[in-house]
Amino acid sequence: GKDSSSSKAKLDTPGTLTIGLEGTFAPYSYRDNGKLTGFEVDLGKAIAKKAGLKAKFVPTKWDSLIAGVGDNKFDIVLNDVTITKARQKHYDFSTPYIYSKTVLITKKDNTDIKNIEDIKGKKIAVGTGTDNAVQAEKYGAKTLSSSQFADTLALIQQGRAEGTLNSREALLDYLKDNPNADLKYKVVPSSKIQSAKIAALMSKDNPGLKKKVNKAIKELRADGTLEKLSNKYFTSNITEK
Amino acid sequence: MWNTIVNSTPEIFWAGVKFTIPLTLISFVIGFVIAVGTALVRISRPKGNPVFAGLWEFLKLFLSFYVWLFRSTPLLVQLFIVFFGLPNVGIQFDAFTAGIITFSLNTGAYCSETVRGAILSIPESQWEAAYSIGMTYRQVLFRIVFPQALRVALPPLSNSFIGLVKDTSLASSITILEMFMVSQQIAAKNYEPLLMYSIVAVVYALFCTVLSIAQHYLEKYMSRYVQVTGE
Amino acid sequence: MWNTIVNSTPEIFWAGVKFTIPLTLISFVIGFVIAVGTALVRISRPKGNPVFAGLWEFLKLFLSFYVWLFRSTPLLVQLFIVFFGLPNVGIQFDAFTAGIITFSLNTGAYCSETVRGAILSIPESQWEAAYSIGMTYRQVLFRIVFPQALRVALPPLSNSFIGLVKDTSLASSITILEMFMVSQQIAAKNYEPLLMYSIVAVVYALFCTVLSIAQHYLEKYMSRYVQVTGE
Amino acid sequence: MIKLEHVDKQFADHHALNDINVEFPENETTVILGPSGAGKSTLLRSLNLLERPQSGIYQINDEKVDFAKELPTSQILRVRRKTGMVFQSWNLFPHLTILQNITEGPIHVLKQSKEQAEKVAVGLLQQVGLDGTQHRYPSQLSGGQQQRISICRALAMNPEYILFDEPTSALDPELEAQVLHVLLNLAQSKQSMVVVTHNMEFARRVATKIVFVEDGKVEFDGTPSEFFDHPTQRIHDFLNGMQF
Amino acid sequence: MIKLEHVDKQFADHHALNDINVEFPENETTVILGPSGAGKSTLLRSLNLLERPQSGIYQINDEKVDFAKELPTSQILRVRRKTGMVFQSWNLFPHLTILQNITEGPIHVLKQSKEQAEKVAVGLLQQVGLDGTQHRYPSQLSGGQQQRISICRALAMNPEYILFDEPTSALDPELEAQVLHVLLNLAQSKQSMVVVTHNMEFARRVATKIVFVEDGKVEFDGTPSEFFDHPTQRIHDFLNGMQF
Numbered sequence A: 001g002k003d004s005s006s007s008k009a010k011l012d013t014p015g016t017l018t019i020g021l022e023g024t025f026a027p028y029s030y031r032d033n034g035k036l037t038g039f040e041v042d043l044g045k046a047i048a049k050k051a052g053l054k055a056k057f058v059p060t061k062w063d064s065l066i067a068g069v070g071d072n073k074f075d076i077v078l079n080d081v082t083i084t085k086a087r088q089k090h091y092d093f094s095t096p097y098i099y100s101k102t103v104l105i106t107k108k109d110n111t112d113i114k115n116i117e118d119i120k121g122k123k124i125a126v127g128t129g130t131d132n133a134v135q136a137e138k139y140g141a142k143t144l145s146s147s148q149f150a151d152t153l154a155l156i157q158q159g160r161a162e163g164t165l166n167s168r169e170a171l172l173d174y175l176k177d178n179p180n181a182d183l184k185y186k187v188v189p190s191s192k193i194q195s196a197k198i199a200a201l202m203s204k205d206n207p208g209l210k211k212k213v214n215k216a217i218k219e220l221r222a223d224g225t226l227e228k229l230s231n232k233y234f235t236s237n238i239t240e241k
Numbered sequence B, C: 001m002w003n004t005i006v007n008s009t010p011e012i013f014w015a016g017v018k019f020t021i022p023l024t025l026i027s028f029v030i031g032f033v034i035a036v037g038t039a040l041v042r043i044s045r046p047k048g049n050p051v052f053a054g055l056w057e058f059l060k061l062f063l064s065f066y067v068w069l070f071r072s073t074p075l076l077v078q079l080f081i082v083f084f085g086l087p088n089v090g091i092q093f094d095a096f097t098a099g100i101i102t103f104s105l106n107t108g109a110y111c112s113e114t115v116r117g118a119i120l121s122i123p124e125s126q127w128e129a130a131y132s133i134g135m136t137y138r139q140v141l142f143r144i145v146f147p148q149a150l151r152v153a154l155p156p157l158s159n160s161f162i163g164l165v166k167d168t169s170l171a172s173s174i175t176i177l178e179m180f181m182v183s184q185q186i187a188a189k190n191y192e193p194l195l196m197y198s199i200v201a202v203v204y205a206l207f208c209t210v211l212s213i214a215q216h217y218l219e220k221y222m223s224r225y226v227q228v229t230g231e
Numbered sequence D, E: 001m002i003k004l005e006h007v008d009k010q011f012a013d014h015h016a017l018n019d020i021n022v023e024f025p026e027n028e029t030t031v032i033l034g035p036s037g038a039g040k041s042t043l044l045r046s047l048n049l050l051e052r053p054q055s056g057i058y059q060i061n062d063e064k065v066d067f068a069k070e071l072p073t074s075q076i077l078r079v080r081r082k083t084g085m086v087f088q089s090w091n092l093f094p095h096l097t098i099l100q101n102i103t104e105g106p107i108h109v110l111k112q113s114k115e116q117a118e119k120v121a122v123g124l125l126q127q128v129g130l131d132g133t134q135h136r137y138p139s140q141l142s143g144g145q146q147q148r149i150s151i152c153r154a155l156a157m158n159p160e161y162i163l164f165d166e167p168t169s170a171l172d173p174e175l176e177a178q179v180l181h182v183l184l185n186l187a188q189s190k191q192s193m194v195v196v197t198h199n200m201e202f203a204r205r206v207a208t209k210i211v212f213v214e215d216g217k218v219e220f221d222g223t224p225s226e227f228f229d230h231p232t233q234r235i236h237d238f239l240n241g242m243q244f
């Protein structure tokens, strides 16, 4: 039986914090030199360390992350997950560790789309089931589903989609590696799309774990680790509101 | 849960009717034609003038390469290269066309092996008997050898067909919003991937069962002339 | 680009050696055993006491259901249900075990049809000749019928084998970090999915080519007793 | 001695054996004759239990089989070891070499050693004039040669009775003559045999007993001289129908 | 008239036809005899261009074929329409009904109407005593019946010459007698035929000409009475070898 009043953290493997992520979204988590790396990987290690646990990363697909966090395959999911009301109905979130601004990305020579209202009726490529997809639909875009960020950008550059919505950080990382990309972007003001709160996703019936993770994040924020990691991966501090 | 099922099933089913079924049917028909063509060229023995024979040998080599290539690499990569890769060399298809092209070529490669084996399993004597009443190569092939070879090839061909139904789910990676993707999108909102997958599985099973039944009757029809031994 | 290739290929290759190859080999061996068992039960005719015969008929029905189920539903869903669904009823496997179980059952279902067809293609007279020198059912099966049926079944079986190599990429959805997922993780940073996928495709092609060559020689060996007609 | 009493075999829509009562003596050659569809093959195959009549008693030496009952597997195997069968279409095992075809039974059924079985096999091949072919596959031999191999395969099991079902009907006259000579030698060495054949010359010269079957019934059971020299009207018609 | 001049056929390791010079007259029945492996089938199949000799001249009526040259497809088809072939193993088309087997050629090669072709087919079936079987499949007929259907299939094309390759060797004596009677009728109606057979009785009674082949050479070419009544030593031995 699951005892929801217990404040003790239940772990998939005792002594280990098992962290689910995709590992296919730079700079959050990706693969470099044969090792899993990225902001969320370093963050996961830091959280585990503060909690006195060993960190173990389990990469898999998004649907599997959703299916597995309910089935105790992972203790938490660190995968650039935005807090939404719908998700909160099913899962618990930690306190946010990233406040992410949304950017509207188009081809350099695009003159049709100047701000978010202009996407109405335009072909906008977005990740399946992401919050970006919800926002794009809200503004009346014709959405084109595309699972990988790199694919999405390819679609835009090949002229097969007019634009996309994504986090500013993801795009900046891409532009850092591809300075000649035929892309421009515009930050969507938070009055149109609220900046997304990114947090660790976990099962609802594990308040002990939530407490532990929140405490760790608080300490990491306090001792400057969060800021240091943010600067390392995003060249700016996006961990503050 | 009941609500979820009632709400999402029609949506998933509709995606199946809109994409899964046409992708499967069109690709299988084209793939089958490719398979037959490839098999025929590969078993043929060129004759006549040496230039022509040389070109023919080259075509055979090329087709062997095609079969090897499409059997040996993952379908997903094939889809990717056709949809995202070819535009780099100036060839661009919309998603549906790219899907049809890739699925057809992939099925064609697998089925060509099946068809080749089946044609070779028809005894030489059937060719001779047909030639002896004055038939041309094409007549022998299409009126005598093919109908018999098809009977032999039916079970593995239907395996390929049923496999293709499900392989079309990969079309989501080239922006086609097919059944599986729809179920994933719904799962992204209701956080019940297991349930959504089960619904999608039922819809697939429905399509596949129709195919299995068709196969069963076709098999029966094609075996109408075969005597079954007693006991 | 050259750098990317040199850096990532060993990594991808290693994932292949660690997961793709063992998953494929183990699953195919188990799946083949399942296929043979299923085929044998389904072509058998129960005799003896009625209770036993009744149970046997039930087993046959069950196996028909199994074959239908695993051919008709998507492999991804099967993986999901075994890995994420069964724990709900108290059955839990680690990812690798769940992968082996699902891939084996899936391959088993497809191959059982192939094997069944091949066994039925061996003429009744071979059974009779073997019975007439006093062989038991098992002896006839394993010493006389099987070696001949295998020859017929080899091409479609090898299609299934080669298909399985690539289907193991679905294991990434049950947390197994196989080749394909590794390449996607690398692509996430270098933004060259097409290139990464091409590298994966080459590694797959490598494995599949080894299999194709093995098949070629096996086919040749198994056909050693078949005379080729002239012309 | 093999003995059938009141044996009945009914196919779905055909009464193939109808109250058969007949004996096949030891050390003799019984020839079964009759028109096409008479039930000759069904009768012969019943002796090897390849066909299972619905009722009647079958006796081979001391072993009694009641066809009306379920037959235990052990009994079926015992009967089959006492009888060897040579089929019209040879039915050699295509995936085994000639030597393996002959030694398969001795090694795996009689559990003889490989050396022993091969020694016997080579001896048999010599007897039928086919030494030197042992490492070929059946597809590499002519029809007459394959038929002689299938006789060797039966003989290698050292059965008490050998049953031949039209052993030469798929052969041309030269090959037929070769195979019939092999059978003649067997008959002269007192091998117990039951032979279904259409070769009247063979029946006349080799048979010690003739059984004539028609419409699933035994219509004649006696010596060759009775059969050929004093035929009834029906037998006379039968013999005539075979002339061109 | 069919005429072969200096025809040579070499298989990889065997000289199957060695300078063959022979004629097959119109409206007559030529029987080809010879031991197994002599080249009889190769010779017969060359007449239908199923076998392609390396050199020599082949003439059928006014049509001349030089085997040393590449043959145009149109010529091959023309020759095949003048010759019909009946195979030893029948080679009926298993997926077509009896009627379809017979009408396939007339409809699709001769471009006759379906009605016309079926009328002819039914007539032929009556001639060979098989009316009523037209809607069955070949697998539902006995061997003798199948062989008679394959004769009908050849006759329906109305060929000038019909070539028979051991048309009865897979049949039992009763069926053999049936089929030989069909051939006898054809011979009596002056159909031009070439028949490879082992049935000496048939050769003696029906042939107007006998060709004896051995080792790829024509060793005898003459009348049946010459052949049977004044045989050379070799022919004498051959005839004896076929006795049991």
Ligand SMILES: Nc1ncnc2c1ncn2[C@@H]1O[C@H](COP(=O)(O)OP(=O)(O)OP(=O)(O)O)[C@@H](O)[C@H]1O
Pocket (backbone or CB within 6 Å): B229, B230, B231, D011, D012, D013, D014, D016, D034, D035, D036, D037, D038, D039, D040, D041, D042, D043
């Ligand atoms: N499985 C079966 N089902 C129905 N009828 C059968 C079956 N097997 C044989 N028969 C019928 O039983 C009869 C006897 O067949 P059998 O093979 O014993 O004849 P036979 O005397 O050996 O003839 P032949 O000389 O042509 O070989 C035939 O009329 C045949 O059609």
Ligand SMILES: Nc1ncnc2c1ncn2[C@@H]1O[C@H](COP(=O)(O)OP(=O)(O)OP(=O)(O)O)[C@@H](O)[C@H]1O
Pocket (backbone or CB within 6 Å): C229, C230, C231, D172, E011, E012, E013, E014, E016, E034, E035, E036, E037, E038, E039, E040, E041, E042, E043
């Ligand atoms: N494709 C081939 N390759 C090599 N040798 C062949 C081939 N076909 C036939 N032969 C040989 O050519 C010779 C003549 O064969 P053919 O079939 O014409 O003989 P046949 O007189 O019809 O004999 P049978 O009476 O046994 O039918 C035989 O020795 C045979 O082994």
Ligand SMILES: [Mg+2]
Pocket (backbone or CB within 6 Å): D040, D041, D042
């Ligand atoms: Mg019989």
Ligand SMILES: [Mg+2]
Pocket (backbone or CB within 6 Å): E040, E041, E042
């Ligand atoms: Mg011949």
